[in-house]
Amino acid sequence: MRTTPVLTVARYLLLDRVTYLVLPWAWSAFAFGLDVAIIELTPHGDGGDHWTGGLTAAFVVVFVLGVQAVARALPFGLALGVSRRTYFLGAAALAAALAICFGAVVAAGQAIERATGGWGIRMAYFRVTDVLDGAWWQSWLTASTAFLALFAYGMWYGLVHRRNGLPGTAVFAAAQGAVLALLAAIVTWAHDWSRIGHFLAADATDAIPAVLAGLAVLLLAGGLAAVRRLAV
Amino acid sequence: MTAAISLTGVGRRYGSRGAHHALAGVTVEIHSPSIVGLLGRNGAGKTTLLRVLAGQDFATSGRVSIFGAAPAENDAVLRRMVLIREDQTYPDLKVRHALAAASMFYPSWDAELAATLLDAYELPAGRAIKKLSRGMRTAMGIVIGLAARAEMTLFDEPVAGLDAVVRDMFYEHLLADYTAHPRCILLSTHLIDEVADLLERILILDRGRLVLDALADDLRGNAATVTGPTGSVERFIADRTTLSCRTLGSRTTAVMAGRLDDRDHELAELLHLDIGHLTLQQLAMRAADSDARTALTSVGAA
Numbered sequence: 001m002r003t004t005p006v007l008t009v010a011r012y013l014l015l016d017r018v019t020y021l022v023l024p025w026a027w028s029a030f031a032f033g034l035d036v037a038i039i040e041l042t043p044h045g046d047g048g049d050h051w052t053g054g055l056t057a058a059f060v061v062v063f064v065l066g067v068q069a070v071a072r073a074l075p076f077g078l079a080l081g082v083s084r085r086t087y088f089l090g091a092a093a094l095a096a097a098l099a100i101c102f103g104a105v106v107a108a109g110q111a112i113e114r115a116t117g118g119w120g121i122r123m124a125y126f127r128v129t130d131v132l133d134g135a136w137w138q139s140w141l142t143a144s145t146a147f148l149a150l151f152a153y154g155m156w157y158g159l160v161h162r163r164n165g166l167p168g169t170a171v172f173a174a175a176q177g178a179v180l181a182l183l184a185a186i187v188t189w190a191h192d193w194s195r196i197g198h199f200l201a202a203d204a205t206d207a208i209p210a211v212l213a214g215l216a217v218l219l220l221a222g223g224l225a226a227v228r229r230l231a232v
Numbered sequence: 233m234t235a236a237i238s239l240t241g242v243g244r245r246y247g248s249r250g251a252h253h254a255l256a257g258v259t260v261e262i263h264s265p266s267i268v269g270l271l272g273r274n275g276a277g278k279t280t281l282l283r284v285l286a287g288q289d290f291a292t293s294g295r296v297s298i299f300g301a302a303p304a305e306n307d308a309v310l311r312r313m314v315l316i317r318e319d320q321t322y323p324d325l326k327v328r329h330a331l332a333a334a335s336m337f338y339p340s341w342d343a344e345l346a347a348t349l350l351d352a353y354e355l356p357a358g359r360a361i362k363k364l365s366r367g368m369r370t371a372m373g374i375v376i377g378l379a380a381r382a383e384m385t386l387f388d389e390p391v392a393g394l395d396a397v398v399r400d401m402f403y404e405h406l407l408a409d410y411t412a413h414p415r416c417i418l419l420s421t422h423l424i425d426e427v428a429d430l431l432e433r434i435l436i437l438d439r440g441r442l443v444l445d446a447l448a449d450d451l452r453g454n455a456a457t458v459t460g461p462t463g464s465v466e467r468f469i470a471d472r473t474t475l476s477c478r479t480l481g482s483r484t485t486a487v488m489a490g491r492l493d494d495r496d497h498e499l500a501e502l503l504h505l506d507i508g509h510l511t512l513q514q515l516a517m518r519a520a521d522s523d524a525r526t527a528l529t530s531v532g533a534a
Contacts, residue, residue: 232288
């Protein structure tokens with residue numbers, strides 16, 4: 001069966017099913033086990049939920065998938081007669097599909113977590129306070145857009161690495177670190193941390209999916225423009 | 233008829249100020265079907281040229297046309313091409329996955345040929361590409377390049393890292409497949425004499441410039457060496473185009489452009505001279521020299 005070139009690229013990337021489908025959740029399961037062990041081994045507190053942050057593992061792996069989709073899989077795709085544009089759109093389509101499915105996994109995990117009283121040990125593994133703690137559809141939207149934005153962000157690292165190698169990647173990361181530090185300094189100078197805290201507590205659940213979706217679109221649009229001048 | 237490849241004044245410069253000319257003013261037309269050898273020393277620009285043809289790199293000057301259109305970001309053109317590179321970066325896939333990927337992109341993919349070649353080169357389909365030896369990776373590239381049956385097949389150093397037996401197998405497979413399915417095949421290599429019998433046309437690059445473009449048949453026997461007593465050699469080469477001359481003691485070896493006829497051979501025998509023909513490798517080495525190039529091409533054209 002012949003598919004459109006964009007879908008063929010997605011199928012090409014999915015040849016490595018273990019990496020794209022299993023690895024994020026294998027790491028997540030490992031983090032889950034680790035969190036359970038830590039909660040069981042540490043003294044029980046005041047009866048509140050144990051916020052773990054172990055779910056970050058899945059997001060980190062998705063970021064790495066984005067890196068390798070450009071840094072390693074793109075050159076072979078081009079060798080097989082695919083244009084950069086088609087390749088990038090195919091990778092982005094796969095990222096969107098994965099993000100929707102992975103977001104559903106997070107929403108389902110959250111539902112189970114709530115129904116079981118945090119897996120019987122009051123563990124908040126699939127929930128992140130004020131960010132990933134709303135209705136199922138809000139969690140699904142937030143997680144999906146976060147997965148997509150991280151994949152796109154990873155593709156940017158892959159692009160920079162292919163174009164400028166390790167030194168360029170280091171400068172790229174350092175520049176973002178510098179910008180973040182500058183922003184933190186400005187917020188501190190303006191005494192705005194409390195406003196950010198209020199925003200996260202009051203509006204974040206509604207606003208974050210829109211912010212992440214906008215970020216993902218920006219990253220993908222910029223990436224598409226950048227990849228078209230990439231020599232491999 | 234539209235040329236399969238048409239390059240007009242193609243240049244590619246690198247460096248912050250474009251100081252390094254990887255390609256400079258390359259102009260050539262190649263029609264399909266044909267097997268063309270792209271020869272030259274390390275750094276001559278062979279890989280850059282193949283990358284520009286496959287749209288993987290961009291010319292900084294000139295015009296590149298493949299099947300009548302610019303290849304860069306042109307899916308309609310690119311899907312008719314395959315480029316097998318010696319330095320190809322592969323994702324973390326197994327050999328069978330790489331072949332499956334190629335089969336998705338090429339409508340003319342020949343799965344039977346791929347299986348036959350996989351067996352012939354003893355490639356383990358279930359092994360991760362990153363665990364293959366250099367020779368095995370090269371062989372995998374050959375399998376993909378041939379089984380893809382792309383209308384334009386570009387091989388960059390396709391036999392690098394292969395032993396002599398496997399190289400011979402590749403040449404046999406290439407010729408057999410080309411005979412059965414004629415197409416445009418452009419291959420770059422250092423092992424010029426090994427592929428000499430396969431090639432219909434030869435392009436030689438030197439420092440980014442196309443210094444020789446000739447039919448292989450025209451070049452073969454188009455230069456000869458004559459060795460013997462210095463006086464006899466000097467008499468023999470008088471009034472002929474001489475590419476080089478080296479004297480060691482009382483004996484001299486001269487390289488001459490042009491074909492020798494029966495009378496030349498009779499004269500050489502009379503003067504007790506040894507006549508030998510230059511191989512394509514030797515011709516390629518001399519082609520970088522402008523005087524020799526002029527002599528070789530002008531005699532070849534005549």
